[in-house]
Amino acid sequence: MNPLFEPIIEGILADGYGMADNFLNPVEVKALANQLHKRHMEGQFRAAGIGNQQVLVENAIRGDEILWIDEASATLAESAFLKRIGEFVQYVNQTCYLGLREFEFHYARYPAGTFYKRHLDQFRSDSRRKLSVICYLNTDWQEADGGQLALYIPDQNGEAERQLTITPTGGRLVCFESGRLEHEVLPATRERLSITGWLKTG
Numbered sequence: 649m650n651p652l653f654e655p656i657i658e659g660i661l662a663d664g665y666g667m668a669d670n671f672l673n674p675v676e677v678k679a680l681a682n683q684l685h686k687r688h689m690e691g692q693f694r695a696a697g698i699g700n701q702q703v704l705v706e707n708a709i710r711g712d713e714i715l716w717i718d719e720a721s722a723t724l725a726e727s728a729f730l731k732r733i734g735e736f737v738q739y740v741n742q743t744c745y746l747g748l749r750e751f752e753f754h755y756a757r758y759p760a761g762t763f764y765k766r767h768l769d770q771f772r773s774d775s776r777r778k779l780s781v782i783c784y785l786n787t788d789w790q791e792a793d794g795g796q797l798a799l800y801i802p803d804q805n806g807e808a809e810r811q812l813t814i815t816p817t818g819g820r821l822v823c824f825e826s827g828r829l830e831h832e833v834l835p836a837t838r839e840r841l842s843i844t845g846w847l848k849t850g
């Protein structure tokens with residue numbers, strides 16, 4: 649049993665989402681946030697799009713900027729992150745038989761005031777996305793800063809739902825089934841940083 653990974657999986661099985669508060673330690677959070685800012689200053693980020701090819705940029709739906717993390721050009725901090733995700737994927741495969749074979753991750757930077765309206769992560773033609781994973785890179789995030797991740801959890805018979813909000817605290821990882829759970833990023837009063845990705849079948 650892995651004490652870091654097991655609670656995430658148990659959460660997904662019991663409630664449809666799982667969480668770990670120390671997936672990254674504060675030093676790792678800082679290193680990745682610094683790396684994000686460096687790459688952002690170098691002009692590597694692009695406005696995030698919507699749809700399969702990410703062609704349409706629509707600020708009324710989402711206002712974040714993203715940069716895909718490329719294994720080939722990854723720095724030490726990024727490689728360490730991808731390695732931990734790889735270990736998590738292996739653990740999920742051993743315990744849940746989801747048949748995960750690939751993963752893809754991008755940095756996301758939400759400038760103050762931006763948001764991502766309610767959506768589902770699985771596009772019609774990409775059912776290979778099985779699990780969505782978000783890891784936050786914020787230091788000293790306060791509830792009053794906003795920027796919560798809102799999850800819409802359907803009740804047993806699918807007739808009603810409840811909204812659950814998660815604070816984007818640095819080091820915290822959230823994971824849920826991409827094709828099932830609708831969710832939303834609420835606007836924040838300050839810049840909001842994360843790494844978001846998908847664990848996919850081959």
Ligand SMILES: O=C(O)CCC(=O)C(=O)O
Nearest residue numbers: 764769782797833842844
């Ligand atoms: O940053 C978050 O909390 C969620 C991001 C998200 O929903 C997405 O990128 O699809």
Ligand SMILES: [Fe+2]
Nearest residue numbers: 767768769831
């Ligand atoms: Fe999403």
